[in-house]
Amino acid sequence: MEKQPRLLASQLFLKNSVFEVLLNGVLLTWKEIPANKKVVSGSIHHPFKVGTSHSVSVSEILAVRELDVGGGTNDDGRWQKMPQKLTEAYPYAFTVSYVERARQHRWRCSDVTFHCSDGALRQQWIQTIREQLTALTSRPKHLLVYINPYGGKQQGECIYEQKVAPLFACASISTDVIVTEHANHARDHLKTEAELKKYDGVVCVGGDGMFSEIVHGLVSRTQRDNGVDQNSPEEKLVPCSLRIGIIPAGSTDCICYATVGINDPVTSALHVIVGDSQPMDVCSVHHNNTFLRYSISLLGYGFYGDVLADSERKRWMGPARYDFSGFKTFLTHHHYEGAVSFLPATDILGTPRDKTRCRAGCFICQHNGQLYSGDSPDESKTAPDVSDREYEVGWGVVRGKFLAINAASMSCACPRSPMGLSPAAHLADGTTDLILVRKCSRFNFLRHLLRHTSKDDQFDMTFVEVHRVRRFRFTPRHCQNDSELDLRENGKQLFSQICRDHPACSCSPAYSSWNCDGEILPHAAIEVGVHCQLIKLFARGIEEQPLFEDLANPPCAL
Numbered sequence: 001m002e003k004q005p006r007l008l009a010s011q012l013f014l015k016n017s018v019f020e021v022l023l024n025g026v027l028l029t030w031k032e033i034p035a036n037k038k039v040v041s042g043s044i045h046h047p048f049k050v051g052t053s054h055s056v057s058v059s060e061i062l063a064v065r066e067l068d069v070g071g072g073t074n075d076d077g078r079w080q081k082m083p084q085k086l087t088e089a090y091p092y093a094f095t096v097s098y099v100e101r102a103r104q105h106r107w108r109c110s111d112v113t114f115h116c117s118d119g120a121l122r123q124q125w126i127q128t129i130r131e132q133l134t135a136l137t138s139r140p141k142h143l144l145v146y147i148n149p150y151g152g153k154q155q156g157e158c159i160y161e162q163k164v165a166p167l168f169a170c171a172s173i174s175t176d177v178i179v180t181e182h183a184n185h186a187r188d189h190l191k192t193e194a195e196l197k198k199y200d201g202v203v204c205v206g207g208d209g210m211f212s213e214i215v216h217g218l219v220s221r222t223q224r225d226n227g228v229d230q231n232s233p234e235e236k237l238v239p240c241s242l243r244i245g246i247i248p249a250g251s252t253d254c255i256c257y258a259t260v261g262i263n264d265p266v267t268s269a270l271h272v273i274v275g276d277s278q279p280m281d282v283c284s285v286h287h288n289n290t291f292l293r294y295s296i297s298l299l300g301y302g303f304y305g306d307v308l309a310d311s312e313r314k315r316w317m318g319p320a321r322y323d324f325s326g327f328k329t330f331l332t333h334h335h336y337e338g339a340v341s342f343l344p345a346t347d348i349l350g351t352p353r354d355k356t357r358c359r360a361g362c363f364i365c366q367h368n369g370q371l372y373s374g375d376s377p378d379e380s381k382t383a384p385d386v387s388d389r390e391y392e393v394g395w396g397v398v399r400g401k402f403l404a405i406n407a408a409s410m411s412c413a414c415p416r417s418p419m420g421l422s423p424a425a426h427l428a429d430g431t432t433d434l435i436l437v438r439k440c441s442r443f444n445f446l447r448h449l450l451r452h453t454s455k456d457d458q459f460d461m462t463f464v465e466v467h468r469v470r471r472f473r474f475t476p477r478h479c480q481n482d483s484e485l486d487l488r489e490n491g492k493q494l495f496s497q498i499c500r501d502h503p504a505c506s507c508s509p510a511y512s513s514w515n516c517d518g519e520i521l522p523h524a525a526i527e528v529g530v531h532c533q534l535i536k537l538f539a540r541g542i543e544e545q546p547l548f549e550d551l552a553n554p555p556c557a558l
């Protein structure tokens with residue numbers, strides 16, 4: 001028989017008033033008792049004050065602890081402003097720490113301290129709250145944390161020590177912390193050494209690149225443990241069981257921003273503590289039946305590939321390198337020729353031009369996710385999920401000259417572009433939005449880019465098309481499979497020589513590079529498949545925000 005949550009109701013002191021405090025297994029509620037109804041003596045009354053009421057979901061309580069009123073300070077050393085009369089009459093106190101929502105999806109840790117005259121009553125409250133927190137089985141108890149000391153503004157260690165570690169300690173989460181010593185340290189440790197059974201999740205402190213390392217480590221380890229060959233593009237991959245938390249300390253932080261709504265370390269730490277879970281699609285990228293990389297946010301050829309390639313040489317500039325290289329790449333205005341073939345997702349709900357957005361508890365992700373990732377018990381594997389009907393409808397092909405070819409598996413919202421590259425994309429629907437920006441004038445491309453910073457539709461332009469797809473391939477013009485790399489190198493040398501000789505000419509090099517979540521891929525010809533809900537994050541998707549906050553950011557158009 002299921003154990004009934006214990007119900008507790010008491011009159012307790014909070015600040016200078018008496019409150020009716022109720023715990024029912026779902027909510028902790030405290031409501032000020034009007035002065036004329038108070039039954040406890042010794043309070044300092046405010047007879048004309050209207051009673052206030054607060055509610056906190058038990059699932060968002062972080063911790064409860066005793067408070068030593070006599071000592072005058074609480075656990076973290078803060079001075080308690082209690083009138084002496086009250087501390088004498090109600091010397092037993094306990095503090096509940098809980099999640100409080102602030103503006104723009106920010107979460108904060110708030111404390112409320114209740115006082116009573118009876119030590120046994122205090123123990124009963126503390127014990128009952130702790131029992132109800134223990135019953136929340138989705139909460140992590142032991143985490144493996146990787147810190148990239150060189151991501152973003154190189155603040156990773158400091159952010160973790162000052163903002164995150166104290167919250168984990170408060171919530172009784174134990175951690176093993178590894179400060180990485182080189183690139184791919186976290187990936188390789190996860191892939192081969194880490195004792196994953198010990199942990200309830202993996203947390204990375206860094207940016208999208210650091211997150212990508214964790215995904216590669218965990219996904220590769222899971223496939224190896226289950227005998228799945230990553231080199232086959234058709235292979236169904238086995239989903240990872242451990243959730244991943246991201247404490248943002250990078251330059252773009254797009255995965256964090258698009259799954260939480262803000263890149264704020266405290267908010268992310270609180271999502272980890274309450275044990276949130278957000279499934280995410282992962283794209284696998286192959287070249288000639290050889291696995292190259294996974295992508296979770298952006299696969300970009302042309303503009304975003306060139307921005308990244310240029311910005312990697314300017315890491316010393318920190319996050320500003322992207323603006324510098326972005327401006328330079330915009331002026332360069334190179335286009336690239338090739339063919340994009342793609343398999344449209346036709347059996348799903350939603351299109352890239354929808355006005356609705358992927359938000360916490362997204363119905364479209366739930367619906368589309370169930371189509372192929374199999375809720376049936378014998379279908380434990382996830383897939384490059386394509387229905388028979390979708391195969392019959394078949395592949396489309398677009399050939400031409402492109403300024404940019406982007407595949408956004410999620411919105412790619414980030415502080416630079418709060419709506420993202422594809423505002424209606426979904427985190428976990430098993431598709432990616434393929435955005436093709438054909439060669440156009442600099443002015444038109446600028447109009448397109450600018451729309452990423454407002455609510456205007458960046459796809460509503462004649463030279464832009466967008467398709468929601470399950471799989472796609474790109475073949476650059478002149479590509480001959482085996483000698484592609486040679487061609488790329490020779491091509492680059494040839495073109496850079498020509499352009500040096502003719503600085504005024506507007507010719508473009510034959511090849512760009514793929515930007516795969518901030519890493520350069522070594523091949524231009526690639527094949528991509530989406531694996532629906534392959535990983536899970538300690539997040540819940542962006543929560544709807546009150547209307548008044550939305551109206552604070554009116555759109556602008558060019």
Ligand SMILES: CCCCCCCCCCCCC/C=C/[C@@H](O)[C@H](CO)NC(=O)CCCCCCCCCCCCCCC
Nearest residue numbers: 208252254297298322326327330412417449450452517518
């Ligand atoms: C006129 C202003 C237009 C602003 C348009 C901003 C669009 C920004 C869209 C950002 C999408 C980010 C997608 C996420 C990619 C991550 O997996 C990856 C790793 O972190 N980050 C980047 O590749 C980092 C990519 C960073 C790209 C920055 C591009 C900046 C373009 C600036 C163009 C300036 C033109 C000005 C002409 C007067």
Ligand SMILES: Nc1ncnc2c1ncn2[C@@H]1O[C@H](COP(=O)(O)OP(=O)(O)OP(=O)(O)O)[C@@H](O)[C@H]1O
Nearest residue numbers: 151152180181182206207208209210250251252253
């Ligand atoms: N100790 C280390 N020394 C050098 N590089 C590292 C180290 N640890 C991780 N890295 C690499 O640093 C790269 C960048 O890290 P990260 O993603 O954290 O920051 P960023 O690139 O500034 O931010 P973003 O990816 O959000 O744009 C990653 O590709 C990662 O592999």
Ligand SMILES: [Ca+2]
Nearest residue numbers: 409426429431
């Ligand atoms: Ca998706």
